[in-house]
Amino acid sequence: xxxxxxxxxxxxxxxxxxxxxGPQVVxxxxxxxxxxxxxxDPGFTSTASCxxxxxxxxGDEGILLHRGYPIGQLAEQSSFMEVSYLLLNGELPSxxxxxxxxxxxxxxxxxxxxxxxxxxxxxxxxxPMAIMCGVVGALSAFYHDSTDINDPHQRMIASHxxxxxxxxxxxxxxxYSVGQxxxxxxxxxxxxxxxxxxxxxxxxxxxEVNPIVERALDRIFILHAxxxxxxxxxxxxxxxxxxxxxxxxxAAGIACLWGPAHGGANEAALNMLREIGTPDRIPEFIARAKxxxxxxxxxxxxxxxxxxxDPRATVxxxxxxxxxxxxxxxxxxxxxxLQLEHMALNDPYFVEKKxxxxxxxxxxxxxxxxxxxTTMFTALxxxxxxxxxxxxxxxxxxxxxxxIGRPRQLYTGPTQRDYTAIGQR
Ligand code: SDX
Numbered sequence: 136x137x138x139x140x141x142x143x144x145x146x147x148x149x150x151x152x153x154x155x156x157g158p159q160v161v162x163x164x165x166x167x168x169x170x171x172x173x174x175x176d177p178g179f180t181s182t183a184s185c186x187x188x189x190x191x192x193x194g195d196e197g198i199l200l201h202r203g204y205p206i207g208q209l210a211e212q213s214s215f216m217e218v219s220y221l222l223l224n225g226e227l228p229s230x231x232x233x234x235x236x237x238x239x240x241x242x243x244x245x246x247x248x249x250x251x252x253x254x255x256x257x258x259x260x261x262x263p264m265a266i267m268c269g270v271v272g273a274l275s276a277f278y279h280d281s282t283d284i285n286d287p288h289q290r291m292i293a294s295h296x297x298x299x300x301x302x303x304x305x306x307x308x309x310x311y312s313v314g315q316x317x318x319x320x321x322x323x324x325x326x327x328x329x330x331x332x333x334x335x336x337x338x339x340x341x342x343e344v345n346p347i348v349e350r351a352l353d354r355i356f357i358l359h360a361x362x363x364x365x366x367x368x369x370x371x372x373x374x375x376x377x378x379x380x381x382x383x384x385x386a387a388g389i390a391c392l393w394g395p396a397h398g399g400a401n402e403a404a405l406n407m408l409r410e411i412g413t414p415d416r417i418p419e420f421i422a423r424a425k426x427x428x429x430x431x432x433x434x435x436x437x438x439x440x441x442x443x444x445d446p447r448a449t450v451x452x453x454x455x456x457x458x459x460x461x462x463x464x465x466x467x468x469x470x471x472x473l474q475l476e477h478m479a480l481n482d483p484y485f486v487e488k489k490x491x492x493x494x495x496x497x498x499x500x501x502x503x504x505x506x507x508x509t510t511m512f513t514a515l516x517x518x519x520x521x522x523x524x525x526x527x528x529x530x531x532x533x534x535x536x537x538x539i540g541r542p543r544q545l546y547t548g549p550t551q552r553d554y555t556a557i558g559q560r
Contacts, residue, residue, distance in 0.1 A: 145170055158183075158189060173543045180439070183364075185372065189222060189526055190363045197443035201361060202226070210450045213355040215519070216240065222361055222526040223291075230285055237326070243299035244320035244329060246307075247277040254311045263308040263395045263514040264533050271297075272386035282380040284532055293381040296524040301518040302326065306333035319388065320486065330518070334413040335506060347461040348505050358447040359516050360492060361523025363440070367392040371524045372531050376540040381528060382400050388524045389517045395434065398495075398520070401512040404435030405468070405499030413467070414474045421475075425484045433479060435496030442489035451497040458501055469500050472504060472532050 141148035142161045147169045150162045160183045176182045191200040199206040204222050209218055213227075220228045220236045228236060253270050272295070275282055281293035292337040300360075307317050310333075318333045331352065336342030336465060362368070363392050370391040374384040392398035411420050423431040438445060438466045459465055502512050529538050 138186040154186075157193065165312040169544075173545070175545055176486050178439075179364075179369075184369060184534050184540075185364065185531065186536070187527065187530055188225070189530060190361045190523070192281070192363050192440050193330070193444070194438070194440035194442050196261075197441060197446050199362070199446050206358065208448060210354050210357050213357065215360070215522075218357050218360050219522040222522055223294065223529070228267065237361075239295055240299045240326060241320075241322050241329075244303050244345070246303050248301055250274075250277065251307070251317060254307060254317075255310065259312060261312070261315060263305065263312065263511055264389065264399075265309070266308040267304060267389050267514055267517055268386055270308075271301075271389055272383060274282055274300070275380045278382065282350075282382070284375070284378060287533075290532065292531055294529060297381065297385055297525055298522050301521045302330035303333060305511070305514045305518050306310055306330055307366065308514060309334050309507075312510070315390060325353070327356065334535045345462075347458065350504065351458045351501060354450065355498060355515070356519040358450055358498075359519035361526060362519070366394070366397050366445075367520065368524060368527050373527050373540040375528045375531055378539075380527065384528055385521060385524055388520070392520065393513055398513045398516040400434050400493070400495035401498045401502070401516060403510070404495050405503060405509050407434045408468045408471050408499070411471050411475065416472055417471070417475050417478055421482060423476060423481075425482075433475070433490070434491055435486070435499075436479065438493045441491060441493065445492045445493040447490040447494040450492065450498055450526065451501070452492075454496055455500050455504075458504060462504065464504055466500060466504060468503075469497075470545045472497060472500060 140151050142151055143149075144166070147165075149166065151159050152162055153159045175181070190200065192198065192202075199207060201218060202225055204213075204221070204227075209221075213221075216237045217228060217233055219240075220233060250270060250273065253273060254266065257266055257269070278293065278296055281289045281296060283289045289529045301319055310317050313490060316338055318336050318338065320329050321332055324332060326342060328349045331344055331349060332342045357425070364372070367388040371384045371388040374387040375381070391415075393431075407420070411417060420433070421431045424433045455469055459469065466483075475497070480491070484490075498516075499509060499512055502515060503509065506513065
């Protein structure tokens with residue numbers, strides 16, 4: 136929505152646009168044609184790449200809304216299937232709408248039988264994210280009837296297939312790594328219960344879904360569902376802007392999420408907490424994190440947008456307490472995490488740089504208590520984030536203003552020069 140005020144640059148006025156909430160933007164689409172200059176913003180710290188109605192983050196206040204609903208309320212009162220419907224459709228569903236949506240997703244959880252052979256091509260110790268990149272990218276070879284991105288019906292089928300099949304693909308990656316047989320989906324179970332059974336069940340005996348674990352994991356999926364224009368979502372949008380099929384776009388998002396600065400941080404954070412081991416070693420690691428000459432960073436700490444507590448980390452910490460109390464388990468690494476947080480948040484370095492725990496700081500503690508190996512943590516993040524990726528992808532395709540993404544650069548290489556024969560060099 137263009138405002139009356141504008142930003143003057145040289146002889147030109149650039150319109151200032153306002154959203155429903157949050158920072159205004161300066162529309163600079165004509166800047167290069169009118170001034171011959173580009174903006175310069177590596178890492179896009181001050182750049183809005185698109186218009187979106189899905190998720191709003193106020194980093195200073197630690198606010199996260201999905202279609203206007205606060206993450207704390209959704210985590211407490213909703214379910215991952217309901218939040219998935221909300222992200223895809225814009226409104227909370229009626230009971231009938233939710234039942235129909237859940238039924239649709241449930242009946243898409245099976246994989247084409249030949250995809251099981253893909254797993255046998257990997258080493259048993261392949262990282263699950265390597266398998267997820269490969270298998271999800273290959274889905275387009277099996278589901279040709281939902282790759283026409285200009286057909287809204289095909290886009291929705293592809294979206295449902297991706298949301299439904301990610302748990303099956305992730306569970307199969309885990310089963311393959313431990314040498315156990317794959318389990319087919321069980322349509323009588325919930326989305327999250329089905330994933331738990333495919334992961335931890337065996338054909339030799341019935342698997343009883345623990346409702347406390349099911350609820351905790353479903354809440355963890357809600358916390359990871361979407362997060363504005365983060366690196367992997369921006370990757371999905373950029374891939375989608377070329378007209379690539381949705382399966383290829385989500386595979387690109389998975390690849391980007393894997394990085395330790397992004398979704399890979401949950402695996403790195405628990406490994407870090409385990410390496411610290413006991414509270415008396417915390418000062419040593421805090422000193423390393425502050426040392427400019429040491430590349431070490433506190434994993435699960437800091438965020439490009441949040442300069443306050445990540446509201447997801449708050450819910451995650453509460454969920455650790457609930458799961459540990461309910462399952463009557465404990466893990467000394469939780470105490471290390473709590474004390475590390477306390478010491479960091481009282482250290483001027485972290486206070487001045489506004490570095491707080493993010494969604495990845497506590498998630499590994501719960502996932503480990505449930506029984507997942509650390510190598511599965513980012514695969515679980517990808518499983519949950521798939522609904523955000525497909526919702527953002529659908530929003531981009533439907534946006535009349537969307538064009539192929541093609542950033543420019545500040546060129547600092549050699550100016551034109553003539554080739555010289557090798558004998559003259
Ligand atoms: C996710 O974008 C999203 O929304 C992502 C996500 C989502 O849901 O999609 O929220 C998920 O990726 C969460 C972030 C997970 N990553 C980590 O926990 C890895 C550790 N954190 C960092 O690497 C870092 O904080 C980032 C990558 C998350 C953010 O980096 P920025 O915004 O580019 O900030 P920066 O690297 O410029 O750091 C600013 C300053 C630097 O010091 P100076 O050079 O200014 O002196 O803070 C320091 C950094 O050295 N700093 C840290 C730190 N994070 C930043 N110092 C120690 N430990 C850290 N964790």
